Amino acid sequence: MPHRRNRSDGANESRRKFLKASGTGAVALSLAGCSGGGDQDPTTTEGTGEETEADTTTEEETVEKRTEDSDSIPRGGTLTYGMAQNPDTSNYLTSGSVYSAVALNLIYDFGVEIDPVTYEIQPWVFTDWELQNADADQPEIAFNVRDDLTWNDGEDFTIEDVIFSHDYIIENEVGEWSSVWNNIESVEEDSGDWDCRMTLTQQIGTWDSSALGACPMLPQHIWSEVDDFQSYDPMAERENGPVGTGPGVLTTFRPDTSMQIQFRDAEEYPLTDLDWVDEHDNLVAGGPFLDQVNFQIYGETAALTQAFMRGEVDTHYGSLDTDKIPEAQDTEGLGLVNGYDSGFSYAAFNCRREPLDDVALRQAIAFAWDDYYWTQQLQQGYVFDGDFAQSPGYSGVRPESVFDGELLEGAAAEAFKFRGQGDSADPDVESIRSFLENGEVIDGSSGTFAGQDYPGSLSGVSASQSESKYNYTFDTAQSSNLDGVSDVELYVDGEPLSEFKGGPISILMDPPGENPKQGQAFERWAENLRKVGIPIKLEPTGFNTMSDMVYYNADYDMYEMGWGGTNPFGTSIRSFFHSNFAKEAFGENEGEQFAYNSTGYGVAGGSSDELIMDAYGEMDPETRNEKYATAIEKVYLDMPYMVRDYDKQRWPMNTADFTGAIANIVDPAYANWFWEATHIHQTE
């Protein structure tokens, strides 16, 4: 979601997810093992006892229908929400931490809201709008503003506030809110039938979410007094700190230990009672139903998990540790809200480096990744096997959804699955070798590749190459890296890979101490590749070091990382894979630049630039989705990223006392926390 932004999540434990930001996860729910929500549990037909089995499948999980009448929902209660790290500041304009955002997002409202289930843009503070001069360099949007909102300090909300909010952020070029000043030129009172008129800085396909929904509503009577927004501390100024139109009031802000949000009375907050919410199949109007949310901060994740298991907190940020899921399911009164990842985890190839600039080699390397070992054995089914660089939670632009497939199903998304030998975990060395020796590429056309059938691409798109770039052979092993594992080594154009490259292919990875399972999976991968005859070295590297090597210097062969908080409309792939975002595009200053496109895809080893830009400029949502899906499938075949998995979010919940959470949406603990907070209520 563009406005309730995903942000980096602090330090330490979840370092891997810095870039992966908040968002592990995804969607839906099904209040696993919970007795409270039993009457509406459409996802697990087998019943709660079968939960593990249900989790091992990749079948699509859908959002349940809600029929409750908000009047019958009990009001009151305190939800305790645990976090493993501390929030930064209560100043919404400078805050960069997800741990602040879980509280602050409940205080502020935006012009429009994205439907958490369908991703349609819906009215919020703005009641209706219209795109004008769509073909101009700077299109305009006219919109109307609600007149029944109040600030939580009792003042009335006005059109002046809307204009002020935009002006303030644009004038000050507030760093954390760059989408506002990047996308919006100005907002003025409209002289005609509309309340206001917004001028965009350029043509933006996703103008509704990216511009109308970009700016938080700030009270003019507070912020006009603020000289330096950087050093403004709301809690020091007023007892209840930040003033917003949202349902929440920040009553306690002790950044090292705790925060508290109290909710305003329902009469004071009309937005969740909007018609579209009321009529929504999956949403309930009239929230929030709770009195307050207490946020408690723990020093380490182990303590946090334990606090949940012992009932000290009712829920916590992120997914429950997979090791604890069976225990939570067995514990009376504890349950899980299923959700989708807001991003994905991947391994990336440096397409600038020979021979990794060859699609064929990248694909062959992917064959050796034992996805079954990773998803089923190590993660015990709590992740989806990865394919496209788009979260299944944002399925609107995923190729299989767009082109009439079933989400996460179908052989077209399985092109690069593990080439194993029957039941054993041993790789099918022979077929992988012959795939390379034959110079094959899974290029989008149907066929049998390395012993596996592929039906052809969903969108009809082809890979950048249809045959391998190099001549691959296998001959006597030269690299000591293969000692005792393989007698033969991959030769690239007649030269042993280790000499061709000047050493084994190295993979930068998290120190396994932080994520032991991942460490095991990568060791298995490396071992499998060595069996094939490809020398591989694993290099555990701290996150900051790795991200510098990757994003600033592009100095690596392969690395693994994750993205969170990607865009529901597919625009993220532009940042990740368009050549404009590779360091080469920055010219002389390249060393100083953070290049999203770390792999250099588009610069070397294939390109999807055209498809991506075609989608980016498309203003019709449906066509846009198709175009993005096509681009995404091409990236899939070219494989700058081998998408490893999408988390299945298992958001822990004290189901003995609380129910009502919306399941099977993206990242319920953070990205959609606003919706969860306005839906969760006490059990009877």
Place this chain on the structure above:
Amino acid sequence: MSTQSESGFELDTLRERWGPRIERFKRGWDRYTTHKMGVAGLAILVLFTLWALFPDVFAPHTPEWKAYIGYENTRMSPEEVNSLPHPPAFGDPFFAPLGTNASGQGIYSMLVYAAGSALYIGLAAGLLSSLVGVPLGLISGFYGDTWIDETIQRIVDVMYGLPFLPFLIVLVAIRGVNTTNIILGIAVTSWLNNCILIRGETLSLKERAYIESAQVAGASDTRIVFRHILPNVLPLAFVFLAQDAAAAILAQASLAYLGLADFTANSWGLMIQNVQAHNYIYNAPWWLIPPGLAITAIAAAFYFIGFSMEDVTNPQKE
């Protein structure tokens, strides 16, 4: 004939030269063995050394062994995966006397196979910090109250001002997390104590009459340090070596707790860290307690040996 007598002669001088030392060592040993603590420490150390040298004799499996599948490269069933970490099992469904960790490796086997790295880290870091600390302490003490001493002491002051652990984190972060760097990091921060204590000892030795007389007799500084002072501080240095070894093992464990362990080298610290990373601290005592006890035991063994040696070498106790 002549060779024989010559060698006999050599043997004699050898005996002459070494006789008293052997004698002294014997006496020291006799005294040492009167310390139950010291003997216990030595016994633990011997056990761990045996573990380190012949792990296959003591451990039922190697760390590659996995519950249910053994050494086979096959897959566990979901139920089997779910049963991990498995509490101690004796043959049914597999043999793992201290249970397994979350990936199915036997805790006891891991424990045995990690003994080597504990000894390595302890001794290497201890030795390194002695190699830095003892000479600097000697120099500082010998040139007490000169600019040399002052400089060294100021350096020590500065180093004390940097809290050890975070400093170590920074060092390890700069150089990368591997065992060598961890050892170097520990040594860089732990030579201080040796330096200070050896300096104190040297200062007091320097005041002794025989040093003064040697000085009057015109012996060079080097000679005095090597002939007269060093032999007297060496026993003490060994005592510190043992203590440093213990401290290094504990430091490595602390680093592991903070996520800075060399994952390629199985170590007790890493085992505990894994319990934490897998979030089983309060659910799998068979996994948490043994490595902690092993660390405690080896550190205590080093301390025991160190302090018993101190008793033996302390001239006041003659």
Place this chain on the structure above:
Amino acid sequence: MSLLEVNDLSIQYEVDDDEVHAVDGVDFSIDRGETYGFVGESGCGKTTLGKSLVHLLDSNGFIADGEIWFDGTLPQWENDRGEPRRDVIENDQYPVREDGKTDLAQLDNEQIRDVRWRNIALIPQSAMNALNPVYKVGDQIVEAIRRHEPNTSVEEADTRARDLLERVGIDPDRADDYAHQFSGGMKQRAVIAMAMACNPDILIADEPTTALDVIIQDRILDELDELQEEFNVSILVISHDISVMAEICDQLAVMYGGKIMESGPKAEVFQESANPYTLGLKNSFPTVKQEQSELVSIPGSPPTLLDPDPGCRFVDRCPFAVDECESSHPPMYDVADAEGGRRVEGDDEKSHRSACYRVDDLETMRTEASKEETWQAITQNH
């Protein structure tokens, strides 16, 4: 009546499961106001003996046998006049006998603390280091006074402490100084002043003059003399230095190997020495009167006292040893009788006695002993 009467006292140290017989069956008695000296080489047991009287032995030392009858008793066993209460004397549980003497050997750890300093003050060897460096000198005297006379106010005790210091020739204002601000002699005198703080009956002075230069030695000895007169305190002096003894003692006992070899009035022991060890010891010290050209030391060293042989303790170093000497340690023979050629055990602890089987052959021994060759012969014999 004697102030202190020691019967058959044996002290042992436990060392690695062995027993060291540091003092073995010693008898002596001290009268009120008397100065009694113990002389002997270091390691002969004299310091142990002195310390044992008030149980100040090292933790591995203990009184193995014997009695230490002291004319006085614990405060809690006294009546108003400072004499032992009748019921205490009659009750067998208390180590107090009919004549009012208490057996110090039988007192326990807590009880003996009441005797220390109040009745028997002990100045340790190297008294110079006996002042605690972190407390003011005056306060340390006050502490002693208040320990044994809890009813004394701090001010009173302080005044007394200053008086005492003045009495030994130290400016009373120096009571506020620390030990390190005192000279060696001053420290020694301060300790002596402290020793007199509670008006003890006996003052045990262990090597009171060692480590002091000759002039200060003299002053200290004079000081002791004066104090004795003023306070009528008995003094037990322990020293290896015969000349010190010659200066201040009334009675003298020569110790060797944990045994008294010879004892009696100073003059007799000195001038009519009747024991080979005494003779040898005298040879090794310069005396003012006998202008000997050379000092002759006794070859060899004192025995270890670890499970000693049954024979005379001195037999190994004695030039006059005969077979009998190997059989058992000789009893104390009366010297006066021996001069007449008779070997009779002496019962009177105050008279001149000597433990030597050849005590009846005094003339020979005295003549031979003055010759250097006599002593050197031992080295060859053994």
Place this chain on the structure above:
Amino acid sequence: MTRISARYLGKRIVVSYITLLVIMTLLFALLRSMPGTFISSMITPEMQPEQIQRMREVWGLNEPLWKQYVNFMVNYQTGEFGMSPTNRVPVWDIMIRRLPRTLILFGAAFIVAYIVGPLVGMYLGWLRGSRKDKSIFASSLVMYSMPAFWLAWLFIWLFNYELGWLESTYMYHQFPQFEWTVVSTITNVLHHITLPLISLAFVNWVGVMLVMRPSMNNVTEEDYVFLAQAKGLSERTVMIKHAARNALIPVATQAIVGLAFLIDGSIIIEQVFSWPGIGQLIVNAVISKDYPVAQASFFILAVLVVVMRLLTDVVYTYLDPRIKFGEG
């Protein structure tokens, strides 16, 4: 009673100050040699490249290194610690918030360790060689050998999870907010501090004992202790007033070693117990490369050590009247 001359004190303060400057320089160099910058952790897919560039500017990363150094040194002289990139608030605010909590825990542990340590050391040194000494000494070495965090987990498991007596997180109850009366605050804090405190002190007192014991043992051989015995003083008085008082002198001089040890301990313990102090902060700051916060935390701890060091000298002169600094 002051035995320290103003001149000596002045000199010591100057030396301490220079020590601090050197420490700061070292810190700056070290933290800047760590690979990577904190910027990486602030980036999201939504950000535009210009925005990232701008972020580097705002956080001063585009300045030349020497200028960063000069700014750092100058600003610290005026107590200007800068802004925290990960916390988005002035570093000073964070320090002010966290320092007292660390001092409470650290101070309490320091006091406990320096009471228990000398007491036990005194007792063992007095009884040196006895069976009691040997067994207590050996068991305290075993305590000394336990990894602090591991021990803390065992304590939490026992006293919090199993018995439910004590709290294992925070310094006081977060919710529901309690009445801030003196009594409730104290009981509340006691409820929370006990576990971290014993976890910390359990190990650390031994270090002090290890200095006190031999020192005490040496002192018992001194003549003044013998004289105190001869004076008829009770064993307690002799042991405490005469022996221990002197034996404390080396403990004071070596307090600095124990201090460093204790700081390490509290860093770990704060982490385990979610104790929101400097120790918890510094590890996170170092790992997330929040230079301003890491620097300030290091700085604060360094000041603590340097000041304690200075205090040690004062205590030392108080303990030992023979020492007279600054004369001769």
